[in-house]
């Protein structure tokens with residue numbers, strides 16, 4: 001028994017929609033319908049002998065919620081079943097998941113190759129934190145296989161990438177990069193937040209570890225932070241679990257309970273969100289105020305074919321460039337009445353942000369230029385509102401860009 005603190009067993013034959021509702025569920029002696037919330041830090045033993053056996057690993061009993069908790073374990077089992085992964089550990093945030101996966105695996109003298117288009121804090125860990133501990137890091141353009149090939153000609157221990165990327169929705173060829181990485185001796189860690197476990201399962205393409213910010217679509221209602229790391233039973237138990245157990249990025253049982261409830265509706269929300277996003281991408285592409293639209297599975301996306309091969313649908317994010325740079329982008333954002341300005345994503349409410357001055361401000365103008373994040377770029381996280389209302393909101397805000405300042409004032413914009 002490799003890990004005595006994880007009890008629920010995952011029924012692997014269920015299809016995703018069923019797994020989302022039932023996966024990993026265990027019931028207490030009261031037989032409750034909804035998942036029980038075990039809001040407890042510690043656990044009681046029947047005897048000193050049971051405590052001894054538990055610590056020796058010969059008895060199955062929860063010990064302490066930093067190591068494992070019944071509500072958190074239900075979430076972990078549900079996510080593992082959904083991903084087709086052998087094991088999962090949940091963490092307090094997406095960044096705790098990324099950080100734990102990296103620091104648990106790496107040591108001084110190791111080498112990391114990462115795609116340049118990473119979530120801001122992931123970029124900071126790779127570019128700033130890891131080198132402090134004597135870990136060499138190299139960034140490549142994720143869509144350019146020649147750059148991956150060149151960087152992985154030398155031995156490496158870990159590859160980190162995100163696909164689709166934030167905010168330009170660039171696609172990385174998972175199978176090709178996994179092959180190159182394994183030849184170099186590296187494990188592949190994929191930040192799968194934008195795709196979610198329903199639209200893309202990186203393990204099927206050769207990735208070794210998948211990380212999530214559960215804060216995004218898995219909660220899906222903008223309530224709590226959470227994260228998850230998924231991989232083989234051996235890697236999770238032997239590499240990740242000692243790190244989590246001893247450093248404490250553990251998820252609270254309350255947040256795990258909310259995330260379990262979030263998962264129950266993930267398929268329905270994602271379906272509606274993807275439909276709305278694809279419709280809005282089509283609408284935006286026709287607008288004269290919009291210079292360009294990015295949506296992974298649209299024909300005009302440069303990697304549409306690869307996106308369709310890896311993803312079941314295009315996702316809930318649409319990125320577009322407002323003609324006229326920062327001033328026009330800001331006027332458009334300030335003209336929105338329904339869609340709110342927020343740097344979060346994956347919410348049931350539609351959220352828009354200006355990456356160059358918010359999420360990607362810290363990486364600097366040079367790096368933004370390399371990633372194609374111009375001052376006109378707006379990232380839209382499409383929610384569950386009626387698509388006609390979203391479209392009217394965008395139409396009004398974009399339409400106002402061509403009005404003179406007097407007309408805008410008269411229209412209250």
Ligand SMILES: *Cc1c(COP(=O)(O)O)cnc(C)c1O
Pocket residue numbers: 093094095096119122162166191193194212213214215216225226227
């Ligand atoms: C939000 C996000 C993270 C970080 O997750 P938190 O839950 O905010 O810590 C990491 N990667 C991606 C792609 C994200 O969108």
